[in-house]
Amino acid sequence: MTKGRMRGVRVPLIVLLGFGLLIGVAGSVMAVPEAxxxxxxxxxxxxINATRFGPTGAPTKVLVIGQMHGTEPAGRAVVRNLAHRLVGETKIPADTVIWLISTINPDGDAAGTRVNASGVDLNHNFPQDWRQQGGGTSSWSGPSAGSESETAAVLAFLDRIQPTAVLSFHQPFAVVDITHEASRAAGRKLATWVGLPARVVGCPGPCYGTLTGWVDGHLSAIALTVELPGKVSGAGVKRSATAVLRLTRWLAR
Ligand SMILES: [Zn+2]
Known part of the structure; x- marks a missing residue:
């Protein structure tokens, strides 16, 4: 069995893992996936899976959603990179939790469609300023607010964890959307670290039924859409994951 060291006493690593967090220097910890x-x-x-790194009671809670539209896979790679690093040597502040969701649209991902299996654009299905719109197109809002099981699951999860910040990855517009005023300081930081411009993108007309609209309006949490470019290199994926970790540390400061 692999051995670890804690307070000068050699203990089985499995016991350390049982603590959920390995204590490091200066209030930082090596996180392990707790659940x-x-x-x-x-x-x-x-x-739809969510993996938690860090304690549930942490005051700073960052949720990363890798994918909402099935045709936009790059954010899933960012989530994979984050998970790999958080399981490994990467440290996050002790009073921080990072939740990772690879995709909230597994059916769209499997089918290679923007929409879910019912033809709904999940980013118009959230109950914030929801309107019936886009019928017959890949921007259909669905028959009613929160009608989709994916949306309902994400809403229940967000209500439960009450995140400090939600980062939602998309493609291909190469911009960090700082539409929501309360998210702008964080968005500008993140944009610098990701290497993209920060801009108020909004929607053609008002934004109806978006995830970030709901997070901003209902939870008063930071809500950022990260639009990666259409093609993202391995280095680009890593840089985005690093940016998420930097933002987490910045929020916990
Ligand atoms: Zn998208």
Whole structure:
């Protein structure tokens, strides 16, 4: 069995893992995944998972959603990179938790469609200024606010964890959207670290039923859409993941 060292006493690593966090220097900790939970199973049998790094009671809670539209895979790679680093040597502040969701649209991801298996654009299905719109297109809002199981699962999860910040990855517009005023300072920091401009992007007309609109309006939390470019290199993925970690440390300061 692998051995670890804590307070000068050699103990089995498995015991250390039982503590959930390995204590490091200056209030930082090496996080280990404390829990992975299934938030929902979707129409086509896809699974929405959330994995937690850090203690549930942490005051700074960052949620990263890698993918909402099935045709935009780069954010999933960012989440994979984050998970790999958080399992490894990367440290985060002790009073911080990072939640990772690879995709909230597994059916769209499997089918290679922007929409879910019911033809709904999840980013118009949230109950913040929801309007029926986009019928017959890949921007359909769905039949009612929060009608989709994916949306309902994310809403219940957000209500439960009450995040400090939600980062939602998309492609391909190469910009960090700082539409929401309360998110602008964080968004500008993140944009600098990701290497993209920060801009108020908004929607053609008002934004109806968006995830970040709901997070901003209902939870008063930081809500940022990170639009990566259409093609993202391995270095770009790593830089985005590093930016998330830097933002987490900045929020916990
Ligand atoms: Zn998108």
């Amino acid at each position: 992975t939970e299934v938030l929902a199973t979707t129409k086509q049998g896809g699974v």
